[in-house]
Amino acid sequence: MAVQITAAQVKQQLSALGYSVPDFMIDAYLCKLASISMCLEAAGYDECDLMLIQVYAVTLMAITAYSQRIKSQSAPSGASRSFDYSGDVKTMRNTFDALDTSGCTAGLPIDVGSSVGFFDVVGGC
Numbered sequence: 001m002a003v004q005i006t007a008a009q010v011k012q013q014l015s016a017l018g019y020s021v022p023d024f025m026i027d028a029y030l031c032k033l034a035s036i037s038m039c040l041e042a043a044g045y046d047e048c049d050l051m052l053i054q055v056y057a058v059t060l061m062a063i064t065a066y067s068q069r070i071k072s073q074s075a076p077s078g079a080s081r082s083f084d085y086s087g088d089v090k091t092m093r094n095t096f097d098a099l100d101t102s103g104c105t106a107g108l109p110i111d112v113g114s115s116v117g118f119f120d121v122v123g124g125c
Contacts, residue, residue, distance in 0.1 A: 002041075002047055002050065003047045003050040003051050003054070004037075004054070005030070005033075005051065005054045005055055005058065007023065007026045007027060007030060009055070010026050010029070010030070010055070010062075011023075011026060013055055013058075013059055014026075014059065014062055014063070017059070017063065019062060019063055021062045025062065025065075026058070026062070029057075029058045029061045029062055030058060032061065032108055032109065033057055033058055033108070036104045036105060036107070036108070039102065039104035040053065040054075040104050042102075043100075043101075043102035043104055045099075045102075049099055052095075052099055053096070053099050053104075053105065056095065056096035056099065057105050057108055057110070060096060060108075061108060061109055061110055064110055065109075093110070
């Protein structure tokens with residue numbers, strides 16, 4: 001395949017979205033991506049589409065597996081960290097689906113349909 005994304009590029013993308021994913025997981029996602037390289041190549045996508053399909057595929061695999069991301073944090077010891085559990089990945093998934101018209105990525109472990117339920121803390125006596 002003419003275009004192959006790197007772990008460093010994936011980390012940069014995930015970091016820009018607020019996710020921190022361990023290197024070994026990124027390597028595993030890239031391995032899964034490599035398993036569809038022949039299909040992507042045979043589909044005749046241009047280099048731009050190949051780059052975007054690969055980036056979206058790995059990003060979606062990672063962010064749908066890690067449902068929380070750091071929303072904000074502070075420190076000098078009023079230590080605080082908050083997480084965002086929603087994250088709208090549907091737009092990214094729709095763009096991704098529009099790019100991969102040959103369906104090469106259909107077998108990748110990407111689950112956009114799951115959501116986190118309501119969580120509430122109630123105090124009492």
